Amino acid sequence: MRLPRMGVQTQLLVVLAILLAGVALLVGLLLQRQAQMHREVTEFSRTAMQEMIKERIRSRAESRIQQLSDALTNPVYYFDLETIGALANSAKREPDVDYVMVYDADGRVLHDGSGEISTYGQLMQDPLAAKVIKANESLIQLAPKVLDVSAPIRVGDQRLGGVRIGYSLASARDTEARNIAELDRKVGEVANRNRLPIYALVGLLMLLGVMSAWAVQRWMVGPIVRLSRYAQEIEAGHYDINVPSSRRRDEVGELERAFAKMSSSVRVHDSEIRQIAFTDSLTRLPNRRDFRERLDQRLQTQGGEDALALLFIDLDDFKRVNDTLGHETGDRVLVEVANRIRRLVEETDLRNAELSRFGGDEFVILVESREPGVRGVSSSAAKLAQALVNELAQPVQLDDEDRVFLGASIGITLFPSDAASAVTLIKNGDIAMYQAKTAGKHCYRFYHPNMEQMVERRVRMEKELRLAWERGELTMFYQPVFRMSDRQIVGAEALLRWQHPEYGVVAPSVFIAVAEETGLIEQLGPHVIRKACTDAMTWRASSSKFADLFVSVNLSVRQLRDAWLPEQVGEILKSTGLPPDGLHLELTETVVLDDDIDSRGLMRRLRDAGVKLWLDDFGTGFSGLSHLRRLPVDGVKIDRTFVSDILQDADDLALTRAIIGMAQSLDIVVIAEGIEEQGQYELLRETGCDLGQGYWLGKPMDQQSFLKLLR
Ligand code: C2E
Ligand code: MG
Numbered sequence: 001m002r003l004p005r006m007g008v009q010t011q012l013l014v015v016l017a018i019l020l021a022g023v024a025l026l027v028g029l030l031l032q033r034q035a036q037m038h039r040e041v042t043e044f045s046r047t048a049m050q051e052m053i054k055e056r057i058r059s060r061a062e063s064r065i066q067q068l069s070d071a072l073t074n075p076v077y078y079f080d081l082e083t084i085g086a087l088a089n090s091a092k093r094e095p096d097v098d099y100v101m102v103y104d105a106d107g108r109v110l111h112d113g114s115g116e117i118s119t120y121g122q123l124m125q126d127p128l129a130a131k132v133i134k135a136n137e138s139l140i141q142l143a144p145k146v147l148d149v150s151a152p153i154r155v156g157d158q159r160l161g162g163v164r165i166g167y168s169l170a171s172a173r174d175t176e177a178r179n180i181a182e183l184d185r186k187v188g189e190v191a192n193r194n195r196l197p198i199y200a201l202v203g204l205l206m207l208l209g210v211m212s213a214w215a216v217q218r219w220m221v222g223p224i225v226r227l228s229r230y231a232q233e234i235e236a237g238h239y240d241i242n243v244p245s246s247r248r249r250d251e252v253g254e255l256e257r258a259f260a261k262m263s264s265s266v267r268v269h270d271s272e273i274r275q276i277a278f279t280d281s282l283t284r285l286p287n288r289r290d291f292r293e294r295l296d297q298r299l300q301t302q303g304g305e306d307a308l309a310l311l312f313i314d315l316d317d318f319k320r321v322n323d324t325l326g327h328e329t330g331d332r333v334l335v336e337v338a339n340r341i342r343r344l345v346e347e348t349d350l351r352n353a354e355l356s357r358f359g360g361d362e363f364v365i366l367v368e369s370r371e372p373g374v375r376g377v378s379s380s381a382a383k384l385a386q387a388l389v390n391e392l393a394q395p396v397q398l399d400d401e402d403r404v405f406l407g408a409s410i411g412i413t414l415f416p417s418d419a420a421s422a423v424t425l426i427k428n429g430d431i432a433m434y435q436a437k438t439a440g441k442h443c444y445r446f447y448h449p450n451m452e453q454m455v456e457r458r459v460r461m462e463k464e465l466r467l468a469w470e471r472g473e474l475t476m477f478y479q480p481v482f483r484m485s486d487r488q489i490v491g492a493e494a495l496l497r498w499q500h501p502e503y504g505v506v507a508p509s510v511f512i513a514v515a516e517e518t519g520l521i522e523q524l525g526p527h528v529i530r531k532a533c534t535d536a537m538t539w540r541a542s543s544s545k546f547a548d549l550f551v552s553v554n555l556s557v558r559q560l561r562d563a564w565l566p567e568q569v570g571e572i573l574k575s576t577g578l579p580p581d582g583l584h585l586e587l588t589e590t591v592v593l594d595d596d597i598d599s600r601g602l603m604r605r606l607r608d609a610g611v612k613l614w615l616d617d618f619g620t621g622f623s624g625l626s627h628l629r630r631l632p633v634d635g636v637k638i639d640r641t642f643v644s645d646i647l648q649d650a651d652d653l654a655l656t657r658a659i660i661g662m663a664q665s666l667d668i669v670v671i672a673e674g675i676e677e678q679g680q681y682e683l684l685r686e687t688g689c690d691l692g693q694g695y696w697l698g699k700p701m702d703q704q705s706f707l708k709l710l711r
């Protein structure tokens, strides 16, 4: 059984109470003892006095009876009643004498000291009479109220009679009572006089007890109780209590000082830990945890009509910066981005805006508009989001003349209309951001409940994509590639298509990303290469005209991470019979610049085997044209964004020209993709572009259609 907790203070009070009760008990006993003594003394005195009085009366009675019996001898002998009467009368008048009786030898009364002698001749009949009459000597008998003395009256041996005197004890008792009362009073007085110092002593003791308890309380218990209270506060996590430093020069003082020092160092450590735990070390912005806590608090205190907006920012293609330029540069870019966001948030007229870095390339801003209501906050959030999208699209200048092109996708969600809790709010922001990414990045999107279904669909797609190849839902499409000079088909680009039973044809821009993220592409890639090679053999066999057709296959980063790729490719070529130069592999700059993989080594091994390498989507990346010089590639594909504007935009044309010029000087092939108009085709041909593909020349088609086209 556990005893209930009893504080030091309570214990002290209990001990004090027990002590005082003990003292009171002792004093009580003492007083009782005194009273007892008082009683005993009185009793003892009473008996002593009684004895004394009795003794006095007795001796008086003895001598008186003797004297009277002697004096009566002659009057009785001569029967002189007169003298007898005089003697008896005088004896009777003496103090305390109750009765006097002179009697003859037979016990008959001769005289009783009264004038008329009313008892004369009567036989004495009281209980003592018989004894008295016969007695030959004096007798003393004590009855409760009388002392009875008698003596015989004799002449020689002849007994003439006797005399009796009864002494009343009443007056003796009176005296005794008076004396006892007097004694009682005296003893009482003495006792009272003694009681006073006892009471004073008791009072003093009590006072002393209370005072020492007070002192113990003040000097010992008080500080301990205080320290214990502080300790409880600290235990409860309230580190900001102020423990006063003590000046006492004893152990308690040392304890208090040590405690004050300890609590202040706990406070300092706590704030340091908080600082570390709640700020992002790179950007010095509050981190996810800090944001979560403050958001929780804010949502709890926020009134219903005060709306909030949460902006979830994710940088576009930031991974590429890390992958290609290294993490150090990545960190520098992040710091710059954080500064930009911070500046923009400060410049925008918002109330209580809070910015934090969620980790990686994610930032979150909480926005409260100056105007009330959801409409106000959503328009402020949209304005801020657009400003952020624009700002983050500006290239980040690195020290060494290199520039990094980024972009941002932003999801916006509103409180309280979209969600009531911090967790859901952040999740919604993430979902909306994801939608901004899917919508082509570099934009913002407001959260909508439908989005969750879209995310669900993506998860489902991931699952289904795993089965798609086995189910035969993934097929190869081929887009013919033409020689620009004579518009002859020289090869085709293999493009993957997913014929989904429910959604129809799913574009590679949607599912390739999923396949890359999940790593599925590593399984899919070899299948694609094998199928493309097999199909290319069929084209070559269809006519001697097409015996040299090549097939180009797109490769993603993850495929290049596999160091066995050259061997794999070699095996596929051998088993399908396609000569190595019949296979072209398309890589993007991301792949080529990735520091993590030995891309150059891999590329060299592939080229040594005879496979041709092309750089896809050239111009969209951030590596300068000069990069091209250092890359072991056989051709570059000018991205279709340049081609589409080539007729209107002089800059794009200039850039296209520069690429072609540079490629020619390096003796590598230039392919233009996305030719949609005749004008584009002709301009590119004039500029000296070697190969071309595009909807105007030929759309991607399945194997059957491609064979038909060849025929
Ligand atoms: P890409 O390698 O740049 O492929 C060219 C894309 O441009 C293809 O889109 C093609 O259909 C499209 N295109 C061709 N001519 C025109 C035109 O005149 N106008 C326009 N607007 N577009 C044109 P698609 O098939 O949707 O493929 C998109 C991307 O998916 C490809 O870009 C490629 O990077 C990737 N991809 C496709 N198949 C594979 C694959 O088997 N493996 C890997 N790793 N990536 C693939
Ligand atoms: Mg391609």
Ligand code: MG
Residues within 6 Å of the ligand: 616, 617, 637, 639, 640, 673
């Ligand atoms: Mg391309």
